[in-house]
Amino acid sequence: MSIKLIAVDMDGTFLNGEKKYNKQRFLAQFLQLQARNIHFVAASGNQLWTLKNYFSEIQDEIAYVAENGAYVMDGVEEVSFSHFSQNVVNTMVDDLLQRYADGVILCGKQGAYIGPEVKPEAMPKLNKYFKRLQQVDDLKKVDDLICKVTINTTYYDFETLTNDLKTKSYIQSGDVKMVSSGFGFIDLIVPHKHKAYGLDFLQKKWQVQDHEILAIGDNNNDIEMVKKAGYGFAVENAIPELKQVAKYQAKHNEQEAVLDVIDIVLNATSEEELVRLCQAESL
Structure with a gap:
């Protein structure tokens, strides 16, 4: 059997709408994956600590492609970390705070940061x-x-916001790439540092x-990863x-789609059967 690595997106894919998954079923699967030397990777736009929180029982035994590919960990070992230059950060922050101060979140190696303008009602989300989120007096x-x-x-018209961001000099110059990670967030990331880059x-x-x-994924920030994979899946609720x-x-992320796909990998006895089962799952 040829599968040696399973990479899964989290929100809208591995997790259901309540940000949960069938932990008992997955942990049993994970033991089988380990026994077969198949690596499991949580590949997400989420920060590393959020991903570790989802897998608390085995957080040091799996790998992570966090922050849309910028932060790569194998268990407790840092494999790669990519970041913006300070000049680019200063340019973005100076610009974005003028119109979107209550929506800006800086994502760093040590945690995430929001300014004093963020509304209390935004905090649960x-x-x-x-x-790992800290409210600071000055994002600069x-x-x-x-x-x-x-x-x-949340507090902006999505289309108007994205159209405005497309006009920004740091995006037009290619210093920054804009992607939608779903659930009301837009990510400004280091160009070419996507999930497929992290998997490399x-x-x-x-x-x-x-x-x-x-x-397997569901959104815009999964495209490179799913294209890269020999067995690339989109969940039923994925974008076109x-x-x-x-x-x-x-299947739909509300139907334990990822766990069903993992079962296909575990149950297939040959390459031909794996392909057949993947095709059958797609019907």
């Missing part, structure tokens, strides 16, 4: 997605390596080829753009 004085700037779009480091470390990867590049389709 932010605390759900950012498990944050002392951390910034790998991503996230904008909470783990592949080299583990000697895994693209055709030996199974990846991802479904267009995915070789296979899984």
